[in-house]
Amino acid sequence: MGARNHNYRLVKIHRTYTVEEMATLLAVHRNTVRRWFEEGLATIDQKRPVLVKGDALLTFLKDRRTKGKRPCRPGEFYCLRCRAPRRPTGSRVVYQAFTFDRGNLLGVCPDCGARLNRRVSLARMGPAIGDLQVAFPQAQEHIDESPHPSLNCDFNGGARTHA
Ligand SMILES: [Zn+2]
Structure with a gap:
């Protein structure tokens, strides 16, 4: 609820997003987006700039919302x-x-x-x-x-x- 309730309906599944674009779209700080990578948000590849598929972002945000805060434990x-x-x-x-x-x-x-x-x-x-x-x-x-x-x-x- 509240701050965690990102407006993920704005995410378009067929496009790709940079860190900057995700931060702007979802009204969060770029560092928040970077933390999502550490929590498991998948990137397309290892190239710069970092790009994320819309459907991966959507899945990540939805799961995060339904499960509440369930970050990966060490080793997960x-x-x-x-x-x-x-x-x-x-x-x-x-x-x-x-x-x-x-x-x-x-x-x-x-x-x-x-x-x-x-x-x-x-x-x-x-x-x-x-x-x-x-x-x-x-x-x-x-x-x-x-x-x-x-x-x-x-x-x-x-x-x-x-x-
Ligand atoms: Zn699996």
Whole structure:
């Protein structure tokens, strides 16, 4: 009720939405939308800008409303097909980095076999994964060595133009 009662009837199922568009449409802060990703709102892919299908958004909002606040517990991912939190098959997920500190945890639903994903930041991954095993397919040294790779590049590039 009240603040949680978003006007999801405005959501058009056949279009896609950016974070900005969802925030405007539903009159919520962009950070609220970003939190929904961590609660299981599915994105189309890993590309920027982040896009969400209207039907995925609608399902997410409806479920959220009917169930009240039932966030995924640690180690649980929201399955869009089952419309319920699920613990990934084998208690295993794969971390897929988007940026130096953000990425996606991917798993498989044990009930229906659908792909489960949950967006996380490296810093806040603990509460999301609980006791799941996380695999890091991409080299992690890269992430540790250069926390701000693009900043460093700009810096060097700028200095070189004066030489
Ligand atoms: Zn499922």
